[in-house]
Amino acid sequence: MLTKKTLQLSLKSLRDFAKKRLPDEELIALDERDECPVEIVKYMSDPEKLGIQLLFIPEEYGGMGGSTFDVYLICEQMARIDLGVATTLFATFLGSDPITFGATPEQKKFWLGKIADEGTLFAYGATEPDAGSDLGALKTTADRVEKGGKIVGYKINGSKQWISNGGIADVYTILANTPAGPSWFIVDRGTKGFAYDKPENKHGIRLSNTAALALNDVYVDADRLVGGVEGQGLIQAQMVFGYTRVMVAAFGLGAGWAAMDRAIPYSMKRIQGGTPLSEKQGYTHKLIVPNVVRLEAGRAYIEETAERIDAGAEGSLNTEGAIAKYMSTEAGHKAADDSIQALGGYGYTHEYMVEKISRDVRITRIYEGTSEIMEMTISRDRWQLHLKTRGQHYHERAKQAEALHAAHPNVGADVAALALHALAEVMEKARVGRLTRFQHVLFRIGEWIAYAECAATLARRAALLAEGRLNEKANDRFDAPALAAISRTFAREAALKVAEEGLGVIVGAGGVTDAEMSGFEMAIGLSAIHRAQAGLIADMDYVADVLYGRAKKRVAEEPAEMALRA
Numbered sequence: 001m002l003t004k005k006t007l008q009l010s011l012k013s014l015r016d017f018a019k020k021r022l023p024d025e026e027l028i029a030l031d032e033r034d035e036c037p038v039e040i041v042k043y044m045s046d047p048e049k050l051g052i053q054l055l056f057i058p059e060e061y062g063g064m065g066g067s068t069f070d071v072y073l074i075c076e077q078m079a080r081i082d083l084g085v086a087t088t089l090f091a092t093f094l095g096s097d098p099i100t101f102g103a104t105p106e107q108k109k110f111w112l113g114k115i116a117d118e119g120t121l122f123a124y125g126a127t128e129p130d131a132g133s134d135l136g137a138l139k140t141t142a143d144r145v146e147k148g149g150k151i152v153g154y155k156i157n158g159s160k161q162w163i164s165n166g167g168i169a170d171v172y173t174i175l176a177n178t179p180a181g182p183s184w185f186i187v188d189r190g191t192k193g194f195a196y197d198k199p200e201n202k203h204g205i206r207l208s209n210t211a212a213l214a215l216n217d218v219y220v221d222a223d224r225l226v227g228g229v230e231g232q233g234l235i236q237a238q239m240v241f242g243y244t245r246v247m248v249a250a251f252g253l254g255a256g257w258a259a260m261d262r263a264i265p266y267s268m269k270r271i272q273g274g275t276p277l278s279e280k281q282g283y284t285h286k287l288i289v290p291n292v293v294r295l296e297a298g299r300a301y302i303e304e305t306a307e308r309i310d311a312g313a314e315g316s317l318n319t320e321g322a323i324a325k326y327m328s329t330e331a332g333h334k335a336a337d338d339s340i341q342a343l344g345g346y347g348y349t350h351e352y353m354v355e356k357i358s359r360d361v362r363i364t365r366i367y368e369g370t371s372e373i374m375e376m377t378i379s380r381d382r383w384q385l386h387l388k389t390r391g392q393h394y395h396e397r398a399k400q401a402e403a404l405h406a407a408h409p410n411v412g413a414d415v416a417a418l419a420l421h422a423l424a425e426v427m428e429k430a431r432v433g434r435l436t437r438f439q440h441v442l443f444r445i446g447e448w449i450a451y452a453e454c455a456a457t458l459a460r461r462a463a464l465l466a467e468g469r470l471n472e473k474a475n476d477r478f479d480a481p482a483l484a485a486i487s488r489t490f491a492r493e494a495a496l497k498v499a500e501e502g503l504g505v506i507v508g509a510g511g512v513t514d515a516e517m518s519g520f521e522m523a524i525g526l527s528a529i530h531r532a533q534a535g536l537i538a539d540m541d542y543v544a545d546v547l548y549g550r551a552k553k554r555v556a557e558e559p560a561e562m563a564l565r566a
């Protein structure tokens, strides 16, 4: 784990480097030329220069041993600079993950040491033309080569699709089927029979090299089988999802904020109808504030999950990683799209960057598991909790939020509790009607879970900030009253979403008869959730004032309505 000072120095050197070597004009030119700046990436990976990869590598292998929390902040910063370059650096991290988590001690020492000392670029080769979301459909094979009854190596045959760094990596980790099941192999660039295709002509992250790979009778020695045991590949890939998805979540967050941080100052200068856009509620409360609120809900979930991973939480926190990724990448994409709108015609041109950010951030909803796969993962996992607790899981979480509200009446925990109670009731209705047989219902439940859990998490973090107990490395853009207003705003959105969409979809799936309708509306607390919208505009006004530097300092924990009356 890095000290706060070392982390801040690393973040600053990244920012300074980007200012010098990757200013907007350079990013636009590279994007237009569809070019991966390999020299810059190599400079950033050189341990004598920036050595970004050292942050990911454990100290025992020559790295700096950054915690999940440290790596999240670095990923966010990278994404604020350029998501293509961030992806290029992240691919080494992802490519070496099967080694970090599944390799033998000798393999770890050799390969992780190589990345630390030489800045070796890796690529992660899992996806295939016919195996994307469903990696189980993998067709690449690794056949044993035996001598004297002993396995001495493997012959790999197959193809890989959409591989980041595919054309520029020094080393590739390749997932292939052995007789005992999928396994990871380490393959050097230039090995006989190994080839990569021309870079893909992509919608976004055009500074990242993406290429297909072909493997024809590629021979590797047996010591290139990660972990030395066949059939562990999918388990090794699964082990890191909690962690890697938090990183992609940070990409969504960084890109979304990069767009907002262009739209906000723009709207202060742009005069229409005699006044700046920043003073128009119809503009700020549609294009700016809701995006900031959703981004910060995503951040709260990222930070809490990162802290739990660093504290050695049981299990791999795959579902939490999925929630963090889902919320932050969807929020990042919406923020970037709305930033184009916020800049009007200028936003639609290359020069103003937000259209590039919007194209770039789009990928975060696809790679490391699509948003729909996230919805499925979240829903399936929490569905089990719902069944195991006989429908009480989210009622219990709601009670915890109610207890938080008793101690901190201003962080929106009461409304988060309404969202959680509604969620429990919607899930129970789905159970009784056996409605998860409809995939649409199952996936939508995944979305409502993500919203309700994020509302509770954001309220918890707003309370911790008010108590001065938030992680010292946590993002400090907002003070306690501002984060409380953000939390209240998000909790209202989450509760409304769960209750109204939940009602609509459950009724749509035939789960509620006419006679049951008003009872179900009562059970999900529809009327209470509508009443909880009171104060929404005042809170959004306050968040806008904070964003535009117009807010008067507020006493912590003072309700928005009171402050406005004062």
Ligand SMILES: Cc1cc2nc3c(=O)[nH]c(=O)nc-3n(C[C@H](O)[C@H](O)[C@H](O)COP(=O)(O)OP(=O)(O)OC[C@H]3O[C@@H](n4cnc5c(N)ncnc54)[C@H](O)[C@@H]3O)c2cc1C
Binding pocket: 091, 123, 124, 125, 126, 127, 129, 131, 132, 133, 134, 161, 162, 163, 164, 165, 202, 205, 210, 363, 366, 367, 368, 369, 370, 371, 372, 373
């Ligand atoms: C720029 C880029 C870089 C990438 N980098 C890498 C890399 O470095 N290494 C690597 O291994 N891979 C990489 N990928 C691959 C990426 O992880 C996959 O594209 C992604 O997992 C989706 O797989 P797919 O493209 O085959 O889409 P599909 O799986 O075919 O999905 C298509 C659509 O169907 C939906 N869908 C899929 N399954 C279901 C289901 N069961 N139910 C309902 N809906 C479903 C998806 O959500 C999606 O909307 C990269 C992709 C891109 C575009």
